[in-house]
Amino acid sequence: xxxxxxxxxxxxxxxxxxxxxxxxxxxxxxxxxxxxxxxxxxxxxxxxxxxxxxxxxxxxxxxxxxxxxxxxxxxxxxxxxxxxxxxxxxxxxxxxxxxxxxxxxxxxxxxxxxxxxxxxxxxxxxxxxxxxxxxxxxxxxxxxxxxxxxxxxxxxxxxxxxxxxxxxxxxxxxxxxxxxxxxxxxxxxxxxxxxxxxxxxxxxxxxxxxxxxxxxxxxxxxxxxxxxxxxxxxxxxxxxxxxxxxxxxxxxxxxxxxxxxxxxxxxxxxxxxxxxxxxxx
Amino acid sequence: xxxxxxxxxxxxxxxxxxxxxxxxxxxxxxxxxxxxxxxxxxxxxxxxxxxxxxxxxxxxxxxxxxxxxxxxxxxxxxxxxxxxxxxxxxxxxxxxxxxxxxxxxxxxxxxxxxxxxxxxxxxxxxxxxxxxxxxxxxxxxxxxxxxxxxxxxxxxxxxxxxxxxxxxxxxxxxxxxxxxxxxxxxxxxxxxxxxxxxxxxxxxxxxxxxxxxxxxxxxxxxxxxxxxxxxxxxxxxxxxxxxxxxxxxxxxxxxxxxxxxxxxxxxxxxxxxxxxxxx
Numbered sequence: 001x002x003x004x005x006x007x008x009x010x011x012x013x014x015x016x017x018x019x020x021x022x023x024x025x026x027x028x029x030x031x032x033x034x035x036x037x038x039x040x041x042x043x044x045x046x047x048x049x050x051x052x053x054x055x056x057x058x059x060x061x062x063x064x065x066x067x068x069x070x071x072x073x074x075x076x077x078x079x080x081x082x083x084x085x086x087x088x089x090x091x092x093x094x095x096x097x098x099x100x101x102x103x104x105x106x107x108x109x110x111x112x113x114x115x116x117x118x119x120x121x122x123x124x125x126x127x128x129x130x131x132x133x134x135x136x137x138x139x140x141x142x143x144x145x146x147x148x149x150x151x152x153x154x155x156x157x158x159x160x161x162x163x164x165x166x167x168x169x170x171x172x173x174x175x176x177x178x179x180x181x182x183x184x185x186x187x188x189x190x191x192x193x194x195x196x197x198x199x200x201x202x203x204x205x206x207x208x209x210x211x212x213x214x215x216x217x218x219x220x221x222x223x224x225x226x227x228x229x230x231x232x233x234x235x236x237x238x239x240x241x242x243x244x245x246x247x248x249x250x251x252x253x254x255x256x257x258x259x260x261x262x263x264x265x266x267x268x269x270x271x272x273x274x275x276x277x278x279x280x281x
Numbered sequence: 282x283x284x285x286x287x288x289x290x291x292x293x294x295x296x297x298x299x300x301x302x303x304x305x306x307x308x309x310x311x312x313x314x315x316x317x318x319x320x321x322x323x324x325x326x327x328x329x330x331x332x333x334x335x336x337x338x339x340x341x342x343x344x345x346x347x348x349x350x351x352x353x354x355x356x357x358x359x360x361x362x363x364x365x366x367x368x369x370x371x372x373x374x375x376x377x378x379x380x381x382x383x384x385x386x387x388x389x390x391x392x393x394x395x396x397x398x399x400x401x402x403x404x405x406x407x408x409x410x411x412x413x414x415x416x417x418x419x420x421x422x423x424x425x426x427x428x429x430x431x432x433x434x435x436x437x438x439x440x441x442x443x444x445x446x447x448x449x450x451x452x453x454x455x456x457x458x459x460x461x462x463x464x465x466x467x468x469x470x471x472x473x474x475x476x477x478x479x480x481x482x483x484x485x486x487x488x489x490x491x492x493x494x495x496x497x498x499x500x501x502x503x504x505x506x507x508x509x510x511x512x513x514x515x516x517x518x519x520x521x522x523x524x525x526x527x528x529x530x531x532x533x534x535x536x537x538x539x540x541x542x543x544x545x546x547x548x549x550x551x552x553x554x555x556x557x558x559x560x
Binding site: 018019022023025026027029030032033034035036037038040041044082083085086087089090093094096102105106108109110111112113114115116119120121122123124126127128129130151154155158174177178181186187188190191209212215216217218219222223235236237239240243248251252255258259261262263265266267269270 | 293306320321393464489496514529
């Protein structure tokens with residue numbers, strides 16, 4: 001995982017009561033705050049037996065939520081992949097006026113509350129929104145429908161791919177691209193055959209992160225969805241409804257699907273780090 | 282345009298295309314939607330805006346969100362530094378597994394974190410059952426909100442501090458020790474100043490995330506107006522009542538705080554990057 005020899009040197013002088021105490025304190029903190037909650041999901045999900053679990057995850061309304069979540073991710077991830085590639089290429093490869101501002105604006109969605117991220121699309125397309133008349137006149141449905149959920153999810157996940165690629169591109173330099181161009185390759189050939197292979201692992205991880213966030217987004221989607229059962233409920237919203245109806249075992253059963261997605265994302269990160277031979281942060 | 286592209290020695294392709302795609306997308310999906318907050322708030326007169334912002338319920342929500350997010354961020358600063366230190370400096374069985382788990386709060390959907398923490402800390406839950414006899418109520422109190430925010434903010438501190446600790450050269454500590462500094466003194470006077478900028482950045486990121494957090498909080502918060510109602514929930518309630526202008530005004534006041542923080546983070550990371558030449 002860590003390539004440099006120096007890091008392993010720095011480690012290893014660990015012995016004695018202070019070190020044990022520090023390790024113990026850190027593990028206790030992580031155990032209480034991370035591991036125990038993770039166990040809660042699966043214990044609660046199977047508390048009423050495997051029958052209730054299977055029933056909860058195969059319920060038609062749950063399946064509709066799964067289908068909607070997959071549809072949203074299927075639409076959002078490719079769009080943000082293209083945007084992330086373009087933004088990272090622009091910011092990491094060129095010097096231009098306003099580059100710093102652009103970099104800050106790129107991060108905006110991270111510093112905005114998910115509720116506000118959803119609200120802005122209600123202000124735009126909602127019944128009393130700025131484009132509300134236009135939307136009803138053309139018989140479109142944006143808020144409380146799929147397009148609104150997709151827009152809110154696009155907003156929330158937009159920095160993820162670019163954020164993963166920018167440090168990677170900046171650390172790589174451009175010698176190989178320049179060599180390819182000097183040898184007569186066209187711009188798009190250089191990008192496709194020289195640049196893209198060099199960033200493929202970072203790109204893959206950015207896509208995995210974007211997908212996890214798109215499938216798990218709650219606050220922003222909650223504002224624009226309208227919570228119409230079987231129609232505009234994503235998996236996280238379905239979990240909320242079940243929980244609020246005191247169907248605790250069913251809520252945790254559906255939540256366990258999202259937890260497995262999260263664990264899968266963490267495993268994928270480790271694999272990508274191992275493949276790429278470097279740390280991703 | 283050509284003479285501005287100094288980086289990449291101006292032969293690299295795709296400047297126009299990537300600029301076009303980036304600006305179009307950011308304009309349509311990020312900037313124009315965000316501008317609606319300003320536009321909608323501007324439909325209020327000054328007195329109406331002041332009324333929306335100074336309503337007791339708004340002020341209580343602001344105060345709660347700011348204090349709890351700050352407390353959670355400070356707790357994360359202490360334990361995040363400890364966790365980063367232990368992960369970078371010591372070997373113990375399962376270290377890599379623990380290191381991988383740090384990102385769990387990033388990867389776990391917030392709604393799942395919310396119901397899990399509520400169940401865990403409810404009076405009849407695993408931890409709640411132990412704390413209840415001690416007179417400590419967690420679920421449905423500000424303490425519960427703090428716990429949810431510690432959960433979602435923790436990776437920001439650990440992941441910001443870790444690379445700095447990894448980059449510190451062991452020779453410096455060796456030199457401090459050979460000059461007669463004890464381990465504690467070495468940490469306080471040699472290591473901590475190096476780590477401090479990253480620690481500040483990570484803590485600010487955790488604080489900013491905590492301010493806006495919704496999913497993991499609303500289940501455990503209890504959501505009592507004036508007592509345990511966080512600002513994002515108040516905005517949500519205004520929207521559900523079709524009070525768009527009120528929601529936009531509350532959001533605007535809240536964003537002014539968040540964006541000041543973002544600027545602070547950028548200044549901090551610039552400062553922390555300055556002494557070390559590499560990125």
